[in-house]
Amino acid sequence: MSSVFLGMSGGVDSAVAAARLVDRGHDVVPVHILLSDSDAGGARERVHRLCRHLRLPLVERDLRDLFRREIVDPFLATYRKGETPNPCIRCNERVKFPSLLDVASDRDDRIATGHYVRIVLGEEGDGLLRAVDRGKDQSYVLYRLDPALLPRLIFPLGMSTKTEVLEEARRRFGDLFDDVAESNDLCFLSSARRKALLRSIPGPIVDREGRHVGRHDGIGLYTVGQRKGLGLAGGPWYVVEIDAEGGCVVVGRKEDLFVRSVYALFPSWHRRPAPGEIFQAQHRYRTEPCRVRMDHVDDRSFSVTYLDRPQPVAPGQSLVLYDGERVLGGGVITKQEEGKTGA
Structure with missing residues (x-):
């Protein structure tokens, strides 16, 4: 059986x-x-x-x-x-x-x-x-x-x-789950523990024009889109880029986060879409999906364009495509210049 x-x-x-x-x-x-x-x-x-x-x-x-x-x-x-x-x-x-x-x-x-x-x-x-x-x-x-x-x-x-x-x-x-809180953090790593592990070589925080506006305690402590915890004057500031090679965190205004085109690597499909098709796309677990057009797709990458409004995407997150309620598949968001090499 x-x-x-x-x-x-x-x-x-x-x-x-x-x-x-x-x-x-x-x-x-x-x-x-x-x-x-x-x-x-x-x-x-x-x-x-x-x-x-x-x-x-x-x-x-x-x-x-x-x-x-x-x-x-x-x-x-x-x-x-x-x-x-x-x-x-x-x-x-x-x-x-x-x-x-x-x-x-x-x-x-x-x-x-x-x-x-x-x-x-x-x-x-x-x-x-x-x-x-x-x-x-x-x-x-x-x-x-x-x-x-x-x-x-x-x-x-x-x-x-x-x-x-x-x-x-x-x-x-009965009351077995009364004291069990809904998990809102990583199941394997508390926020404090993650910060302790990622704290590393300090470096500069710069604006988009390259002007020095502060110092960071390690680029691993920051993520694109982050606003809280920057401790910078003249805000609000948002992390818009992390330059791992240069060891600096780049900040800008909220509007600097938004992009029209998104590139993704390592695609995984339930049904492989074709260029020109229009779908709903979700770039984070808890975001509302938005309409996108598939611009390019191959075995290693794909790219889409947001049709209604730009979105604040972060490299490393997944872009998941939907046809109505059905999952089509998706891939891992990468920087635009990296994505262009796969297109």
Whole structure:
């Protein structure tokens, strides 16, 4: 008999996802993946309590070494290059889903998580869709999933709102999650710890004309679009560029952040678009999508132009394209001059 291997973090979403799968009659096997040395908020103990409550067997996997190598080290290295990475996207692609696939060794086994996203399967092609709750939609961080994997995936929360999930958790598990805060920081690195690791060689902060306006404590502490924490007179100032080679942070006004054209590398497609097509594009996890025109696409890169208004994009983030509710794919935003070499 095939099983459903569910990634269980110890949070409310994966707990409700597990309970719903049990209600549907699936043979559910929770998988708890250890990614860091800290057990944030007693997550591991909650996983054990949930498995006892639902009478489910538990599989635990220690992937701390893999996570450090594939996620933490590249994350810090990217910041030191003056870019703004999104480790959740990389983790889903290289750690979480591959590890669940490894456990679900039988090809008939399914994989499930508590992500807010939907899957559609049919004659017109399988697709990854936005969740019903647009405020919790996580399709942006899952765009790099292999399209061939979609028929094996189950996302039990895709048709629900966060409010409905919280209410269901209260009915099913009582006060188990009352003191569990929603994560608003990196799951593996606090803001203070990140700053301590990235603090490095001080250097100048300059405006767009090259005039010296301040000093920084290491370029890894800054990201394009940042306004707070600059400590500069004559503001408001925004970080508009990070010159890793020159060791300086460039600041400007808010309007200096906005660009019309965006270049991206390392594309990953569910359906490869064609030049001239118009889609919705999202350049950060929590931004509203905007209309773009596909200008160029090849195996290594693509470029788009915003049709309605310029946007404040940051190198290192992903640009994800949508056709309505359906994810087309995307790539990693790079500097314009770098993108032109791939076009």
